[in-house]
Amino acid sequence: MNQAPTEHAGLALSSHFQPIYSLAHRRTVGFEALLRAKHAGRPLMPGQVFALMEDPEACYQLDLAILRTHVAHAPVPSEPRWLFLNVHPASLIDPARTALVTESIAAAGLSPQSVVLEVQEHALGGDDKLQQCIRQLRKQGFLIAIDDFGVGHAHLDHICEMEPDLVKFDRQLLRSASNNPRLRNLLFRLVHLMHESGALVIQEGIETDNDVLVALESGCDLVQGDYIARPGLAPDGDELITPRIDARWDELMVRDLLRRKITRRQLELARQSFVQSAILLIQNTPFDEAARPLLSMPNVLRCFLLDSEGRQIGRNLNTKQAATQSTHPKFAPLADTTGAIWSRRAYFQHAIDQPGVLYMSEPYLSMTDTRTCVTLSMAIEIDESMHVLCTDMLAPSSGR
Structure with a gap:
């Protein structure tokens, strides 16, 4: 499948999509839109793209161009699925800017209930305008996700204040839990804490067999990562994803059964x-x-x-x-x-x-x-x- 890039301020913008998979439902329930950008033929990371912008207004215009690129090329599902879109803080500092974001989504024929807007956790602290714009989006029916939770110093008060629908755990939490039993226990408790706050948990960065096992043990709801499916214009479907997850699930069940027998004795x-x-x-x-x-x-x-x-x-x-x-x-x-x-x-x-x-x-x-x-x-x-x-x-x- 070919995708003509969007040109904006000397940048060539295009989209890839990565499945977000429900462990309980055993199926893909959404796709995250991921930016692919080039400048003078050279690939750039998303952070590098925004670093080229000189001021918040330029960042906002770029964010709007990226969002319009994503919704124009988003997969058309045959059943209800969410589209996850990253929103730059520059788009959430003024209600007028936020209105243009929602209009762009509506123009693509997407209902607010089918869109999850991701806001990075570190951008939330103490900004009343941003909180106001997020409340505006929630009233319109959009789902809100906190992204990169656990990066640097995570603020639980942001969770209480925002009441997000979903919280995405940064991959570093998973890396740490994979290597440290105490942190694995902490990951389980963090998931439980998010559930207590009313948010579903997405574990990002699933890259290995062991990552799947840690994610399953943590009690998280949704998973995302290259092991599940790599980003693409047309990423792997459930006929390829589910057997991989089922094999890990069976392994975990056998391990738990043996552990329970030992524990009972x-x-x-x-x-x-x-x-x-x-x-x-x-x-x-x-x-x-x-x-x-x-x-x-x-x-x-x-x-x-x-x-x-x-x-x-x-x-x-x-x-x-x-x-x-x-x-x-x-x-x-x-x-x-x-x-x-x-x-x-x-x-x-x-x-x-x-x-x-x-x-x-x-x-x-x-x-x-x-x-x-x-x-x-x-x-x-x-x-x-x-x-x-x-x-x-x-x-x-x-x-x-």
Whole structure:
């Protein structure tokens, strides 16, 4: 398919389109329009193109020319799909300019509901006019996406203020999460945070098999990148994309199934040991001795005992692997938890509400040694007084 370039200020402008794919729907749900530009026959990156412009007015005129090029050559889908268009901040500093943007889109026969306008996250800070123009676009029915979230210093207040429909995570977040288990867990939580704010999440920069697995594990909604499909005038269709994604999905399911089997076995052994220790405590066995069955488990970090108000009785009983880290000088201010009050923790509240029922918390960051753990807890009666027996375990590996 040939595309005659648009000439503007000595630049030759043309468009490529890259699929944006829904992991849950197993199909392409949109295309991002990507600029291809040449100056004197030399290819330029989009940032270089705008760097040639001398002032905001020139940037706005260029942005309008690019947008008109994109909508003129956008794929005509046979089913509802979004067209993602990047909008330069220069087009969003005046309602009159924003009106010309929307008129150009309407002139191409596109409804606002089928267009996602992407605004870079770093351009949002404290500009009332820009926020006003974005609200204007939302009222007309356009979807709004924050682009490049996670570049430099991301501002969560921008998410709250803009209430975007979608947030695009920068590829660097994915790169970092692929190489660091803690950051993989953070990526999962960031996705959850965006969902809490009412925004769907697009993960950009999917380039490898492992990137797909990380994206699947993160819980993101949509994915984009060269592994999914390279940009083109007529990019790959779902008949080519879906088998690639399905293969990674199957791999993840097999891996998760094995992990769950291991985790179930570990938790069952921990449960048996927990009940042993609880029975010994009910029989007035000293805590140090009663906790031995639990402390012998390989993934257990520590045991501790709370009174009926959530106040810790005595010290933590640490296993060797917990003691190695918790006694490190940098954690010394957190090491002694004697008398600490844990009444606001879910593991205490659930246990005290249902005596005799074993509860396992969600993974959380331990204040004692800053590792991710889960806490098993059960309310039991000792000397006619309610107590809560607790044990911290390393959180079962979830790939996050």
